[in-house]
Amino acid sequence: MSEYLTAARAWLAQDPDPVTREELADLISRVEEGDAAAADDLADRFSTRLAFGTAGLRGTLGAGPNRMNRVLVAQAAAGFAAYLRERSPGGTPTVVVGYDGRRNSDVFARDSVEIFAGAGLHAILLPRLLPTPVLAFAVRHLGADAGVMVTASHNPPDDNGYKVYLGGADDGAQIVSPADAEIAAHIQRIADEGDITVVPRSVGYANAPEAVVEAYVAATAAVAPAAAGAEGLRWVYTAMHGVGWETVSRVLESAGYPQPVVVEAQIQPDGRFPTVAFPNPEEPGAMDLAFETARAADAELVIANDPDADRLAVAIPDAETEGGWRRLSGNEIGLLLGWRAARAAASAGTGGTLACSLVSSPGLQAVAENYGLDFRATLTGFKWISRAPGIVFGFEEALGYLVNPEVVRDKDGISAAVALLGMATDARAQGRTVADLLGEFRETFGAFASDQISVRVTDVSEIAGIMASLRAQPPAAVGEVAVSRIDDLLLGVDGLPPGDVLRLWLEDGSRLIVRPSGTEPKLKLYLDVQAGSAKKANRRLAALRAGAEELLGSVRR
Known part of the structure; x- marks a missing residue:
């Protein structure tokens, strides 16, 4: 414990934040008084540090290297600055920084631009809290060498994060290996030097002009300008206490869509996320207020963004669902938007690539092959x-969609909302609904059904144990259906980089994928089936889910 106390005192000496200084000083005092719980807390904070990876940094706010705070962010910014200088010998790299409405996002962003400017970089700060897609856009629009977005997206209220993009040959995409390890090495060097108070800072950074936001609005509105079917559309929008609404409303006005009825309690940024347990549209109950608003407004459609507006959720009226509204799965939305992109590419004769994560619906491959x-x-x-060659559309089942790859090389919940509105209103002009579009998709490509089992744990080592058990004793069947093949992506499969993913193929063509979440303490199981009709697909999916739950229970005992 003495080593943790020594490290904590050194951390305290360099912490510029009075809130975390007070928090840590109190913790140190309680440890010195023999408080066992405090000792465990101190060990958790100082026995390791938040790892910088391809997703950047993400963790709980608080003092210490295993939490998100101003010391850790300063180390990250100084390390990233050194990495960018190393990549641009003799040049002056440009880095643009954005931030959302979470607690301390603005503070972390300003610390970063001051440190970037102090390192001799051309640092640019976006004009106010804005969606993540605006930052991703700005990296390309400004020709920047890099970008940083301070956000924890849809994580719980006490989390924050630090997301990194690269320009140049990376074309404004998020970092991949080996860049993550190279940046992490620079961050570790700064941390080992032990005092971020001596890291040079400067207020000589630039503030991005409003023209950057205006350019994003114009480019996004152009995804699907409103047609005749948009007139009179009754729909509901929620920003989920995030930063989406200001930008969304401007895009809607520019594109010509009617303004929605908004969920007033969730429309303004509020990092406490007071009306939801988790600010993620996928979580049970998160869209209840939107459904309540939709029923009162007699709406035809509900659209939601997550707090940093890089994800899109959609719900439609459904008399068979309790409450009368059904949230579409990420796969359903992705297949509709992929179908839209494929028709456009085929019509233009330009060709291209449809891409999705390997845990997303195999239905997208059927669409690509058809066109x-x-x-x-x-x-x-x-x-x-985003790095798929020739990409014209990409998605992942976790409500992420890339519909405008020439503008933003990342998921973008705002441009996806415009594309979905375009599809919905085109159908509306013909007297049809989004539900009718889903039916037409099934008739054209077959019935694909998906489900997910998500297991949140308090001890992340449990996830590693489950994955190890499945590898040590591979299942011969899931439920009553035999397993025909297991792909262990740690060994490299289909030319993919190694990953902690197990993919089980069943004899009836069904698929079960197991992997740890990359951003939360969760184990995720992805279930996909295909059949000739929706009823058959749903029966097959229910059987697969029962078998997967039984399998999960057997390895958790």
Whole structure:
């Protein structure tokens, strides 16, 4: 414990934040008084540090290297600055920084631009809290060498994060290996030097002009300008307490869509996320207020963004669902938007690639093959999806969609919302609905059904144990259906980079994928089936889910 106390005192001496200084000083005092719980807390904070990876940094706010705080962010910014200088010998790299509405996002962003400027970089700060897609856009629009977005997306309220993009040959995409390890090495060197108070800072950074936001709005509105079917559309929008609404409303006005009825309690940025347990549209109950608003407004459609507006959720009226509204799965939305992109590419004769993460619906491959397009399945994350050669559309089942790859090389919940509105209103002009579009898709390509089992744990070592058990004793069947093949992506499969993913193929053509979440303490199981009709697909999916739950229970005992 003495080593943790020594490290904590050194951390305290360099912490510029009075809140975390007070927090840590109190913790140190309680440890010195013999408080066992405090000792465990101190060990958790100082026995390791938040790892910088391809997703950047993400963790709980608090003092210490295993939390998100101003010391850790300063180390990350100084390390990233050194990495960018190393990549641009003799040049002056440009880096643009954005931030969302979470607690301390603005503070972390300003610390970063001051440190970037102090390192001699051309640092640019976006004009205010804005969606993540605006930052991703700005990296390319400004010709920047890099970008940083301070956000934890849809994580719980006490989390924050630090997401990194690269320009140049990376074309504004998120980082991939080996860049993550190279940046991490620079960050570790800064941390080992032990005092971020001596890291040079400067207020000589630039503030991005409003023209950057205006350019994003114009480019996004152009994805699907409103047609005749948009007139009179009754729909509901929620920003989920995030930063999406200001930008969304401007895009809607520019594109010509009617303004929605908004969920007033969730429309303004509020990092406490007071009306939801988790600010993620996928979580049970997160869209209840949107459904309540939709019923009161007699709406035809509900659209939601997550707090940093890089994800899109959609719900439609459904008399068979309790409450009368059904949220579409990420796969359903992705297949509709992929179908839209494939028709456009085929009509233009330009060709191209449809891409999705390997845990997303295999239905996208059927669409690509039908229209003579290429298809790529990638590792999870838009850092991989966005790099598919010739990409015209990409998605992942976790409500992420890339519909405008020439503008933003990342998932973008705002441009996806515009594309979906375009499809919905085109159908509306013909007297049809989004539900009718889903039916037409099934008639054209077959019935694909998907489900997910998500297991949140308090001890992340449990996830590693489950994955190890499945590898040590591979299942011969899932439920009553035999396993025909197991792909262990740690060994490299289909030319994909190694990943901690197990893919089980069943004899009836069904698929079960197991992997740890990359951003949360969860184990995720992805279930996919195909059949000739929706009823048959749903029966097959229910059987697969029962078998998967039984399998999971057997390895957790």
